[in-house]
Amino acid sequence: MDPRSEVLLRQAELFQGPLLIAGLAPDDLLGQLPNAAGWTWHAGDQALLDSRFAGRSHYGTEVPEVAFEAAVVFMPKSRELAHYLLNALASRLAGRELYLVGEKRGGIEGGAKILKAFGAPRKLDSARHCQLWQVTVENPPVAPVLEDLAERFELPLADGPLQVVSLPGVFSHGRLDRGTALLLQHLDDLPSGQVLDFGCGAGVLGAIVKRRYPDSQLTLLDVDAFAVASSRLTLAANDLQADVISGDGIDHAPLELDVILSNPPFHTGVHTDYRASETLMEKSGKHLRKGGEMRLVANTFLRYKPLIEAALGNCSVLVEDAGFRIYQAHRG
Template identity: 70%
Template sequence: MDPRSEVLLRQADLFQGSLLLTGLPADDLLNTLPNARGWSWHAGDFAALDARFAGRTHFGTEAPGEAFDAAVLFLPKAKDLTDYLLNALASRLQGRELFLVGEKRAGIEAAARQLSPFGRARKLDSARHCQLWQVTVEEAPQPVELNSLAKHFEIEMEGGPLKVISLPGVFSHGRLDRGSALLLENLDRLPTGHLLDFGCGAGVLGAAVKRRSPDMNVTLLDVDAFATASSRLTLAANGLEGDVLTGDGIDAAPHHLDVILTNPPFHTGVHTDYAATENLLRKAREHLKKGGELRLVANSFLRYQPIIEQHLGVCAVMAEGQGFRIYRAKRA
């Protein structure tokens, strides 16, 4: 059981009514709280929860339409995403209870101050290196439209600037990160055909390739619904077409690919997590055509090269700079 869920269950008498668990972990909490439902935007967590508790978890960037008497938000990593989610919940909870739970190292004490617009927040519990906070919503705010919170920026490219639109919670929200910038400088000699932008975030890489090579078939994949919503906005802003998929890692990707292009994540929330990238490296061969190429940018300290060579073939360092390396390997 996730430690945040354990803290909730220390106060289980508060959570017996109609409850919405927002950003909940894929653990046994729904089994313990039979009147609760979930809201998830992580495709892997949603799939695991839906397999065990069919029909009890809503997936997407918008709150479910069904009514609820109280809500718990499991603190996400990004402050701006927390603001959006708290607003979405509080707007539906006039005179009722809103709870916030999170790990101390994730900044739960500071995040609790984000409850102050809705009423006087109080700490209910502190255990398992986590805290649980509560506020009675004294005046429900007007719900904020998600797209109104998008950040816009441009990347200079041949043929004119590429417009990028990112939503709260998306990696490198509102700016181009250094790893993607290095990869954008090294897009030459990509095979033609079908390209996958794995871990697409706001869609920077996939959109840039489609702009450079309009005949390329581009698929963008991410585990996070806010990321894929951002990618759709980025493609639309530039008049580009591409398939955008929300799925749990490389297993959700098409087969017979000519290229996998990626700046893969290695964090889940505040936790270091290499699982998605290591699974990609183990299974890239299954998704690439013979002669298909993996091109990946990563922090220089991450030892991906031996894993790539073990599962795919000879791996070369194509470029490096500012603490990043681009690895290039072809399926034999």
């Protein structure tokens, strides 16, 4: 069981009434707290939770429409996302209890400072390298409007500026990361047809590809509901259309692709997790049509070339710069 869940269960007597748990781990916590409901924005976690606790976990970017008398937030990696979650829940909990649990290395003490806006927070427990904080919401905020919290910025490009809309919690929130910036410089001569932007984030890569290759049929895929929402906003801001879908990994992507593009993720919260990226490479041949191309960018310390060669039989490095490599491979 996740150590944060273990800390909550040490205080289980506090959580016997109607409870909403935001950002929960896909473990047995809902099984131990029968009156609790979950709220997650991770498609893989939602699938696991729904398979075990059907109807009790809800996926999306907005507070789910369920009854709750108290709420717990699992501290996210992003402080901006923590602000949104805590304010969204505190707005529903006037005079009632809001809890925050998280790992010490995950910024729980900084997150606990956010609670001061609502009342007088206190630390209830410290164990398993985690802390549990509580506040009675004496000063409920106005419910935040998620789109109002978006970071909007413009990318100057040769074919005109691109408007980017990034929501709290999305990778490289409010800025263009160096890996994607490098890949954007090497998008020439892509095959036409079905294109996948895997791990689309705020939709920068997909939007640029759709603008440069308007006849392509573009799919953007991400595991995170905030990324999916961001990509849709970015496409709309540039009058572009594409399919944006949520799913945990390449298994949720279309088949018979002509191109897979990616700056693949390798973090889940504060933890390193290579599974999504490695599965992308291992299964790329299943999703690419014959002659189809995979082109991705990754940190130079990640040993992806052997994985790509094992899957597709070939892999070349298009460029190496500033700690990143762009890999290119084709399905024979």
